[in-house]
Every structure is written in structure tokens, then in C-alpha cells.
Amino acid sequence: MSTKHEDSVIESPTTPEVDEKGIVDAVESTCSSDELNPIPDGGLWAWMAVLGGSCTTFCTFGFSTSFGVFQDYFVQAGAGTSSDISWIGSLQLFLLFGMGILSGRWFDQGYFRHEFLVGSFLILLSVFMLSICDPSQYYGLVLTQGLLMGVGCGLTTTPALCLQSHYWKKRRALALGLVQAGSSCGGVVMPIMLNRLFNGPAGFAWGTRAVAFLMLVLLVVANCIMKTRLPGTKNKTGGQVPIKTVMVDPPYILTVIATVIFFFGMYFPYFYLQLWVRLHGMSEDLAFYTISILNAGSVFGRIIPNFVADYVGPYNMIIPIFYSCGILLFAMFGVTNVPAVIIFSILYGFATGSANALIPPAMGILARTEDETGLRIGMLFFATSFPILVGTPIDGALLGSDNTYWYKAIIFSGIVMLVGASLLVPARQMTVKRRGTQLT
Structure with missing residues (x-):
């Protein structure tokens, strides 16, 4: 029988099961700031944070998950092989996530406004610079869309997600889901825009500029309506939480390892499904819309499971979602006709959107402050x-x-996702044991 779900202890943290005095002192010295400043769980600025975060992820994750359009266009333009071109999108996503270790730390210190403004400028600069690049010249594309865009996204995405912890507690998973639903909306709108403009009279240059002007409006709105509620650790007596505190937390480390393995395979359809559809002789229109259909499915995947996670706990949702992603990837072998492509795109988009959206709430319930x-x-x-x-x-x-060797890529991606899902099971067990709750 179930007693409390995983999130229950976030309101009343237990004593850390750590023997090292330095770590215990660090946790005690950084007593939960929400005890002095109660988290509102609503209100004008809380919803402004959600709206601004959605605008941000529309421009960052939304643009990144639309890379399949660029992948297809650059291959046809002669910029390189599929593997060469995929490095551009991978570098962009690498920096989007990799900068998180710096931007997340700076957010905790209280530098949200500074990094978000700089990141917004770099995003806009990169897209406008991309519009004047020759799509057949590989290194110009790497520098603009890969390097510059990646750094800008890294300086804005993590702070936009972390900001929700200032305003939401009981409904934090839902708030984070709504923020990340912006990326799915971007992933629906941008591929349609880009495909139509690239293959119409506008061409590559003005098609890219059209997206840049859309980003300009959204990022200006985000910069105007988002603000932090807590001062940051740079002005706090106890100082910053040491990295060592996190590095010796077993459920956190195992969750990270599981997610790392899972991500080796998750983005395969986002980069290659459009090419798969074209190679199987299906219509060009369907190929154009596959990325948008994937992202349309992920809109609901980022909201519905996160809503449920606020009641049953993020781990109880993310484990079956991870497994479903791996199983769906193997189903790609049968995706060789129009109905199958549409059904696969919706289901895989829902599952991967949910997987992405549930990761930050899982990190939130592991945080002691x-x-x-x-x-x-x-x-x-x-x-x-x-x-x-x-x-x-x-x-x-x-x-x-x-x-030609699609079976190799499909099997590799499916297996690594199933392995990652399996490693989350003991991570959940550790979390439940530490919190003193019974397994469901």
C-alpha cells in the first residue's frame, strides 16, 4: 500500500544520511530560503515566470529540435555527409546543456538578469549571422548555428527552468512542464516556417531571418517579464552549497548516469526521421511535417505527465516514460507508410517530451534546499x-x-534508452528509502 509519494519530504527534509561533517555543515548553513520567504505557488510574477520561460524554450529547445530541417537542407546543399552535418546540431545541443553547469551556478549566485540578457543577445546574433552564411560551407554553419547559438541557449535555458523554483513548490512539475511546452510549440512552428520558406521564394537567407525576427520579439518579452524572487547565495551568510554535497548523493549520481545513457539514443528521430521518410518514397509534404508532428506530440507530453507527477512523484512517471521511448524506437522498423509515420511521430514526441520535462522536477525533489x-x-x-x-x-x-544501415542506428538507440530506464529503478529505490516512504 502507498503512503506518501516521492515529493512529500520536500516540505519537511530529513537529516542527510552523510557522515562527513563538512557536507552536513554546508546543508545546515544553507537553511531553506523558503522558510523565511514562503514560495507563493501562484500570483502574477509566478505566471510571468512561466510565460517568460515558455518564450525562452520556444527559441532555444524549439530551434534545436527543429534541426532536422537544417540537416536535410544542408545535406542537399552539399555541406557534407549526414554524419558531418549532424555535428552542427549536436554541438548546439551540447552547449545548450553543457553550459548548464555554469549558468545554473550563476543563477544560484543571483546573476540571472546578467546571463539571461547576454544569452538572448548571442541567440539573436547567431541566427542573423546564420542567415548570411552559405549553406554549402560547413565551417561557417558550425560557428554560427553550432557554437554561437549553443552558448546563447546555454545561458538562457537553465536559468529559465531554475527560476520556477522561486515561485512554485506544490505545482512545480506542472510549471516546469508548461515552460518546456514552449519548446514543443517552437518545434511545431519553426520546422513548418523553415520548410516552407526554404523551399519557397524566400529561400534560406530570408527564411532564417524570419525565424530570427520571431525570436527577437519573444526574447524581448521574456527579458521584460521574468525576475528572481530570492537574492542568491552571493549575498548569503552561509555562502554557496559546495559541489561535493551533490557529488556524494547516490540517487542523484545514479539518476545522472541513467539520463546520460538514455540521451545517447533519444534524439535519433528528431535528426533523421525526415530523411527516413524521404528515403522510403513517401511524400515531400509528409517529410516536411514530421519534425512538427514530433513536437506537437511533445506539447502534451510535457504537460500531462508533469501534472500527474505533482501527485505521484516524478520518478514514478519518468521510469515508464523512459521505457516507452526505448520500445517506441524499435517500432520504427515498421514505420514505412504514411499512417505509421504519423502515429509514430505523435507517440514518440509525447514520450520524449515527457522524458525531457520530468528531469528537472526529479532534480528538484533531490535538492535539500x-x-x-x-x-x-x-x-x-x-x-x-x-x-x-x-x-x-x-x-x-x-x-x-x-x-543504408538503418537497423544499426535503430538498435543502438533503442538499447541505450532501455538501459538508461533500467538504471532509474534503483535510483528511485534509494530516493524512497532515504525519505522513509513505502514503495508503490
Whole structure:
């Protein structure tokens, strides 16, 4: 019989099961800031934080998960092989996640406004610079869309997610889901825009600029309506939470390892499904819309499971979601006709959107104080940046130069996701045991 779900102890943290005096002192010195400043769980600025976060992820994750359009276009333009081009999107996602270890720490210190403004500028600069690049020249694309865009996204995405911990507690998973639903909306709108504009009279240059102007509006809105509620550790007597406090937390470390392994395979359809549809002789229109359909499915995946997670706990949701992603990937073998492509895209988008959205709430329930939320999310994002960097290029190499060995890439991606899901099971057991709750 179930007693309390996983989130119950966040309101009344238990004594850390750590023997090292330095770590215990650090936790005690950074007593939960929400005891002095109660988390509102609503109100004008809380909802402004959600809206601003959604605008941010629309421009960052939304643009990144639309890379399949660029992948297809650059291959046809002669910029390189599928594996070569995938490094551009992988570098962008690598920096988006990898910068989290810095941007999350800076958020905890109270530098949200500074890093968010700089990141917004770099995002806009990169997209406008991309519009004047030659799509057949590989290194210009790497520097603009890969490097510059990645750094800008890394300086904005993690702080936008961490900001929700200032305003939400009981409904934090739902708030984070709504924020990340912005990325799915971006992943629906941008591929349609880009495909239509790239293949219409606007062409590559003005198609890219159209997206840049849309980002300009959204990022200006986000900068105007988002603000922090807590002062940050730079002005706090107890100082910052040491990284060592997090590094010796077994359920956290195992969760990070599981997520890292899982991410080696998760983005394969986002990069290659459009190419798969074209190679199987299906319509060009369907190929254009596959990325948008994936992201449309993820809109609901980022909201519905997160809503449920506020009641049953993030781990109880994320484990079956991880397993479903791996199983769905193997179903790609049968995705060779139009109805199958549409059904697969919706289901896989729902599952992967949910997987992405449930990771930050899981980090939140492991945090002992609000002052280490940014550190935990940032460190996990940093760790997952490495499989994101090499995962899709590995898939491209497995496909071969003539894109014929699809079974190798599908099997590799499916297996690593199932392994990652299996490692989350003992992580959940450790979390439940530490909190003194019974297993469901």
C-alpha cells in the first residue's frame, strides 16, 4: 500500500544520511530560503515566470529540435555527409546543456538578469549571422548555428527552468512542464516556417531571418517579464552549497548516469526521421511535417505527465516514460507508410517530451534546499551534453555514407534508452528509502 509519494519530504527534509561533517555543515548553513520567504505557488510574477520561460524554450529547445530541417537542407546543399552535418546540431545541443553547469551556478549566485540578457543577445546574433552564411560551407554553419547559438541557449535555458523554483513548490512539475511546452510549440512552428520558406521564394537567407525576427520579439518579452524572487547565495551568510554535497548523493549520481545513457539514443528521430521518410518514397509534404508532428506530440507530453507527477512523484512517471521511448524506437522498423509515420511521430514526441520535462522536477525533489536547485539541474545538463554531442553523429556513422544501415542506428538507440530506464529503478529505490516512504 502507498503512503506518501516521492515529493512529500520536500516540505519537511530529513537529516542527510552523510557522515562527513563538512557536507552536513554546508546543508545546515544553507537553511531553506523558503522558510523565511514562503514560495507563493501562484500570483502574477509566478505566471510571468512561466510565460517568460515558455518564450525562452520556444527559441532555444524549439530551434534545436527543429534541426532536422537544417540537416536535410544542408545535406542537399552539399555541406557534407549526414554524419558531418549532424555535428552542427549536436554541438548546439551540447552547449545548450553543457553550459548548464555554469549558468545554473550563476543563477544560484543571483546573476540571472546578467546571463539571461547576454544569452538572448548571442541567440539573436547567431541566427542573423546564420542567415548570411552559405549553406554549402560547413565551417561557417558550425560557428554560427553550432557554437554561437549553443552558448546563447546555454545561458538562457537553465536559468529559465531554475527560476520556477522561486515561485512554485506544490505545482512545480506542472510549471516546469508548461515552460518546456514552449519548446514543443517552437518545434511545431519553426520546422513548418523553415520548410516552407526554404523551399519557397524566400529561400534560406530570408527564411532564417524570419525565424530570427520571431525570436527577437519573444526574447524581448521574456527579458521584460521574468525576475528572481530570492537574492542568491552571493549575498548569503552561509555562502554557496559546495559541489561535493551533490557529488556524494547516490540517487542523484545514479539518476545522472541513467539520463546520460538514455540521451545517447533519444534524439535519433528528431535528426533523421525526415530523411527516413524521404528515403522510403513517401511524400515531400509528409517529410516536411514530421519534425512538427514530433513536437506537437511533445506539447502534451510535457504537460500531462508533469501534472500527474505533482501527485505521484516524478520518478514514478519518468521510469515508464523512459521505457516507452526505448520500445517506441524499435517500432520504427515498421514505420514505412504514411499512417505509421504519423502515429509514430505523435507517440514518440509525447514520450520524449515527457522524458525531457520530468528531469528537472526529479532534480528538484533531490535538492535539500532551493539554493542548490540550479547546481543540480546544471550539473545534470552538463553531463547529458556529452551524449547529445556524440549520439547523433554515432547514429550517422552507423547509417553509413549512403544511409543504408538503418537497423544499426535503430538498435543502438533503442538499447541505450532501455538501459538508461533500467538504471532509474534503483535510483528511485534509494530516493524512497532515504525519505522513509513505502514503495508503490
